[in-house]
Amino acid sequence: MNPRDLLAELIAIDSVNPDLVPGGNGERAVADFCAEWFEANNFEVHRLEQRAGRPSLVAIRKGTGGGRSLMLNGHIDTVGTAGYDGDPLKPEIKDGRMFGRGTFDMKGGVAAMMVAAAKATERPLRGDVIVACVADEEHGSFGTAEVLTAFTADAAIVTEPSHLEVTLAHKGFVWFDVEIEGRAAHGSRPELGVDAIVKAGHFLVALDRLGQDLADGPQHHLLGTGTVHASLINGGEEASTYPSSCKITLERRTVPGEPPQHVEDELTTILDHLTGTVPGFSAKLTRGLARDPFEADPQAAIVRALIANLGEPPVIRAEPFWTDCALLDRAGIPCVLFGVDGAGAHAATEYVDLASLDRLTEVLTGTITDFCG
Template identity: 65%
Template structure:
């Protein structure tokens, strides 16, 4: 391998990225954030002629947009990948010491999703090195996707493109739909009293039990519904519950946090109406049942158009590299595709193979990382020419 080819090897770049702690501090209080890894990417891309913009509305939580300007008159393409990872606690071995073994590269973030970031960075450099492109190539290396996606939101306030590809891991399959989610807190009210005085107390935890039974029934109804042709039905589960002070006191409050996964046609408003109907029915039928419903973070589901030029272009080049047409699928998890789509940017998700995202051992498949880089290189060249 020549020195020049080493510089444009996605696996070598991935090793450098994995070695940098970029744990999201919104998930782990001791998380390093994206500052150091953003510095690495900015230096690497700037040295290769990219125009680098650093966005850092939240101190220590930067996102980058690196642009290779086209000559004009062509379509622009954004490649989007997140720099943050989940925490290092519980990881088996050394999470920040990348290790190659049996065709895999191990380390925290190797799969989710520093492999995709490395591939898109190398692909953009290779594509622009082939000759002048008419359209702009934008690399959005974003913060905070693992928590609230503040990075992509901030990028989209200042930058746009004619299309986008999110390089989250997808086993070299095209993802054109995924679920959304909305979080709600349900606060069930009781009345504090000494445990020896049941005539004075109202047990908020016992009252909340009626709601938990209703949540389980809602889940059964959702599962029995026809649902979305690719994503199936929405789901609901109780994630966290808090209530009570000590054994000898009737609890005055019980708070239940719910997550409702949504499919196209559902959103935070439809879910709020669904939960309100359940809670109002309980208030009408269960003595002394009273509640508050508070909406938390919500993200919309995503459904892309298979006839968009960016989808057709990538499928064409994937077929050439892989020797077969990739499957077009949907996934239950949420990604930044939904934010790009909402901003009017046609997009899809396409990334390498691997496993262990958020788990105790994480790895990226090296061969698929090379194939991803080749497919992205050809797609950028074609789309932006």
């Protein structure tokens, strides 16, 4: 079993997330391929598909009993291929790297965990080995959420790319819509109109001030501080009309200790202050998607097992982006993130370092054996 060959086959299968790119192929074809591969390697295969055409796959090699179970988690969807430099579905090897959409993010990690699970279970282990190939991580992560309704484990490893460094934390995020209310009127009648876009400017200034306050505030030892930015703005009807509304969508990146309600209270305080001090200011705040930050216990058994199999002092890192680690952790499954080296996630050129793919497979194989054995 060679992870390089398996990765090449995975890359050749279009699995663009249709929630990101309308008309995207989705995960069905790649899930079918993985199911056949696992069945050929004597795994028990479960297909979960609450959303038609968007399956996740759970493959299990049951242990003999009395051991700890381990879940390996990786997403099989990719971002879009438009604008990719070359053929995104034709894996090419050059200078020790494999190029193609998803090589780095994250079919490299998926190939490594599949091969490692098969190798580690060639001899019976006491604990169950569970491999979750999940849908939709690139958008809403309903794949891992669906898996967690039916499966659990004593620990988990998420094989997102980490440059072979041990990732023990990552940020969360919360999205909000702020709708500033105005009053429509003809542009010649300022006494009748309230300019929602101008009023929105007061909020944007306050939002910039919040960002500065966060940057100057207390820091998490791995992640630094939370951040905030305005993502989208929309308002107005035509040049000769006072705009009746202006909607701003913003994102607040969070660190441990900043739950969604804390962020909502933070923004409510700003809006209440503007309502009380800016004549004619009125706004509505609506919370959107929220995802928790993640922080692993460095002394957790799975963390110690992974580090022991590195055979050298680990580089500990944290990520500014969100991953499915947070969902696993919230479900009570201690986890750690560890994956390949490479570059180009979501970019016009993407590659995985093939030596790191081999090394990841080796480390995962040893960790599975030690943790479940």
